[in-house]
Amino acid sequence: MATTKANSSFIKNSDKTVLPISVPERLLLGPGPSNSHPSVLKALSLQPVGHLDPFYINLMAEVQGLLRQVWKTNNRLTLPMSGTGSAAMEATLANILEPGDSVLVGIKGYFGNRLADMASRYQANVNKIEKKWGEAFTLEEIEEAIIKFKPSVLALVHAETSTGVCQPMQGIGDLCRKYDCLLILDTVTSLGSIPLYLDDWKVDLAYSCSQKGLSCPPGLGPFTMNERAEEKLNNRNSKVPNWYLDVSLLNKYWGSDRVYHHTAPVNMNFGIREALRLIVEEGIENSWNRHKRNALELWNGLEKLGLELYVEEKLRLPTLTTVKIPEGINGKDFTLHLLNEHGVEIGGGLGDLAGKVWRIGLMGYNSKTENVEKVLNLFETELPKFKS
Secondary structure: OOOOOOOOOOEOOOOOOEOOOOOOOOEEOOOOOOOOOHHHHHHHOOOOOOOOOHHHHHHHHHHHHHHHHHHOOOOOEEEEEEOOHHHHHHHHHHHHOOOOOEEEEEEOOHHHHHHHHHHHHOOOEEEEEEOOEOEOOOHHHHHHHHHHHOOOEEEEEOEEOOOOEEOOOOOHHHHHHHOOOEEEEEOOOOOOOOOOOOOOOOOOEEEOOOOOOOOOOOOEEEEEEOHHHHHHHHOOOOOOOOOOOOHHHHHHHHOOOOOOOOOOOHHHHHHHHHHHHHHHHHOHHHHHHHHHHHHHHHHHHHHHOOOOEOOOHHHEOOOEEEEEOOOOOOHHHHHHHHHHHHOEEOEEOOHHHOOOEEEEEOOHHHOOHHHHHHHHHHHHHHHHHHOO
């Protein structure tokens, strides 16, 4: 790939003419977004239709059905929120929490902290169970915390984007049923790419995003809730404190009534419908296997180059790999060099891992052998230039 330095000036100095946008070519191998599939971009470029057009009403139902397939759920209330993954996260908490509700948040990275922050803004009584960044919770640790705090809601991050850790889910849903609490699961960096069985795992609410494993641009946040969660929503003592994300209202638009709520991002739904269609066409299990195969190739290649991975293999995300920055290397300078000179984006660390790791993403359309080879070649040829 040729050098692709960005030109930030869109205005000619001579006559103040605003130039058409010119976007530099990028290979997005960071924590997200990923590059969009060409056919998704084609779908996005179609002329919009009205958000109550019969064609669009039918497409909405198709999107819901495809999301259920990819999430392995039969939840009736499954829809893409108009907004990014953080909007879907907020919708999950806004609809299920009331002031004084006891919430237990599992924090093992940056996005667990975000869940706790959001929950506190809805005046929930937030308790936390924490692990060192790079580790996951055991079933025993979760049960001990549930017994101690007696929450009505347990919120966990399945795929922690800040650390590259995948939380094992076996048995957690059963614990939540045993102790009568709802289970919320963040699947932002796992949907479409890593095994997810919402119904089998007894997950009550989940959310995700459009721009990672689905390889659609940012702008939609898939959301789902089961009958247990619906019952809590329907029995609220107060209105959902967020009108835009109120599922009891959105249900009238995405359900059989088709009552207008807000102007839908029609073209984004064209795009996510195509993205989901591609996954179903490939086969969801085939997609999971492709991501794991390419991740193993990346892990082996990085270790052969003498680099140390941050997370033990049994907990690593196939979508997001954290690599320890070697002693004497300025990690930020290296990422900027890859971006400016080679058009390749990888990420730096967040929070506790800022300046300590790089984050390499292989998500959706970008999870392929040529991209693994590309990033390994760049680490082999370019990293030595930064050693002091």
